[in-house]
Amino acid sequence: MTTLAAAHADTGDTAWLLAATALVLLMTPGLALFYGGMVRTKSVLNMLMMSFVSIALVTVVWLAVGYSLAFGDDIGGGLIGGLKHAGMAGLGPGSVQGTVPTLLFATFQLTFAIITAALISGAIADRVKFAAWLVFVPVWALLVYVPVTHWVWGPGGWIAHRLGALDFAGGLPVEITSGASGLALCLVLGPRLGFKKDAMRPHNLPMVMLGAGLLWFGWFGFNAGSALGANGLAAAAFLNTLAAGCTGLLGWLFVEQKRDGHPTTLGAASGAVAGLVAITPSCGSVSLLGALVVGLAAGVVCSYAVSWKFKLNYDDSLDVVGVHLVGGIIGTLLIGVFAEKAMTGGTEGLLYGGGLSQFGKQLVAVVVVAAYAFLVTYGIGKLIDKAMGLRASEEQEHTGLDLTVHAETAYDHGVLGHGAPVSSSILSPAQKVQSQA
Template identity: 90%
Template sequence: MSLAAQGIDTGDTAWLLAATALVLLMTPGLALFYGGMVRTKSVLNMLMMSFVSIALVTVVWLAAGYSLAFGDDTFGGLIGNLKHAGMSGLGPDSVHGTVPTLLFATFQLTFAIITAALISGAIADRAKFGAWLVFVPVWALLVYVPVAHWVWGPGGWVLDKLGALDFAGGLPVEITSGASGLALALVLGPRLGFKKDAMRPHNLPMVVLGAGLLWFGWFGFNAGSALGANGLAAAAFLNTLAAGCTGLLGWLFVEQKRDGHPTTLGAASGAVAGLVAITPSCGSVSLLGALVVGLAAGVVCSYAVGWKFRLNYDDSLDVVGVHLVGGVIGTLLIGVFAVKEMTGGTEGLLYGGGLTQLGKQLVAVVAVGAYAFLVTYGIGKLIDKVLGFRADEEHEHTGLDLTVHAETAYDHGVLGHGAPVGASSVPSAQKVKSQA
């Protein structure tokens, strides 16, 4: 055994292997969550946008993404180097802390994958699949990779120079995906019938199943970010559970007070909002802080999802209202609720730390959000000009499942589209052929 291999802790490695699998499971969970929220005519397209992100981001990450994100800084805290392009120089005995470097790289890959997949919810029902295939790898290299280096990479300016805290991805994952989703929603414009037609989720059991898989995977996402089987991982694990619960309850409270009905969709969305908010702060706040963070996200995000109707941007599946807003809440509240027992020294406003840390968190939020929005908007506009990003109107009206993938999620494909009771709902082969 080499000297490097002797530095590997088997307990830490076993936990991170499990956490990596949990985080990867979140992307199929997201596919179900999003798939249940769209109408029947675009279910498979929504699933595909998540699943194909796994393949696209993995190739980009292994080729250059990991090295640029976690390689030694080369340009003032902005980006790493290409020393490990193609994962060169990283054998099975290479160590990152107490775990194999290859495992650490794979763990971080799963974060990049779900971040890209999250954006798809903002442009559901109306994006060309081919354009998405181009967008994902370009976006991963130009947006996710630099932000990951800023926040987690050696010499990254957000961590090393600014001193902002982000334990598990409020900045690189939640705020980046939310701001990018807003940018793409503006590039593509609203869906046909936006603010006129009912666009209700077609399968709420699927939504809840997806939310449950996300919650399950989130324990790997947050507790795994401790990179070890230790007390910090346990604290992050408990904080994650607590915030998801208060997020769920907060959202239902708002629905009951505002609408008179606590909904299934609200319960799933509230849990996700709480989990989003606790992501950056799970390693910085106490259990009490986690309860407050989750509750704040559940309440605020339940109102934020309605902003699109007043501001006239069509964020189809509430990526902005949940992930951007929830990520901002969780990242900022570190500056209020951080405790030295978790951070190793940094304290928030309520624990005697003053406004300093809150100010650092605010700078990081604004910088990352602005960068992700502007670069994504530019990428989206370029792809739209060269390839066309918006699906054809006829395809959007018919549904992307049939027109793009030549499949339907259900044999009775028109479920939920007003087919008369007793009427045949299975289109003829000739009709399907002509629509495709």
């Protein structure tokens, strides 16, 4: 990071990045609704809480040391930044990063870190201890997200500056790390009670669609905001994001119609997200044609990938692996095929005469980041499991985490005197009064 004391922020770029930062932050509540609608009624609030508490936890870690380690001057051979800006030291209102205030740039990057951690919760829905999640999120953010972000976007990061792989808005640090980490935690936790036996359908599809809509809306800030300016590159990334979301949706529905005979609302939401995931790393590298193909490829492939968990026996509750890991890999690799000089400023993919060189660089980055995220997350999960237990008890899982952990329910039916008796020890004072009324 270069801070220029004499530089002045561009007002147009600053205004756009302020809006983009708010858009990306909105994605986490959108994700909460998306995930909340996909789980059963007994764990809706727990799912929402896992996303919302990630906002608080990651923010504290990021402001304390995360930003400095990710975007501070490199001190580790392209592996990590220093602690010069720990606690945001030295980054006053006059500090500028490019054409925007450094504090705004740091906040924009914070919103990426927040949603990446929250994404992992979908893979382990219905069965993780909330207390364990509170420990996992800050540790994971420091040990996985921060280093990978430095590799990809930080000053001197080895993936960008030594390997030469491209990632415009987060295929590696966001999509692939969350997907690989979700897979690791799935394996540590084991499957939900009744996995492959009981129906575990989404309980509220309108909520899922609303969440997907908010995610799509926020994704324009995610991708176009990564241009860090109100300029033509931001406009191209914006259009590519829209286009890939559309072809992702259509591709998924095509597969559903052909395979199952029914295009579904869940498929539409999932397909749009798959297309958006895939275009994230490539939106600043490919033309509109490339964006359409990237989105379509993700919609088709991810619609099949979400069923792999039943064959391979890992319980990825809400398809984080099938959508974010697989979609992130597709979008990152296809940069090596569809990258255009007009977008990248020099790098060209295979389709435009660049040969296999860039594809090879993208492949190396994908393999290293996925392996690193998986192995470190698996280790973190095992340590937390040994220290305090990672999985909720069988009774909590059976009854539902909303009531047993949070002493609340999203819906009144079936609880508080209207269904099976519930132990008063897990009710709040207000609920005890209500249940006795």
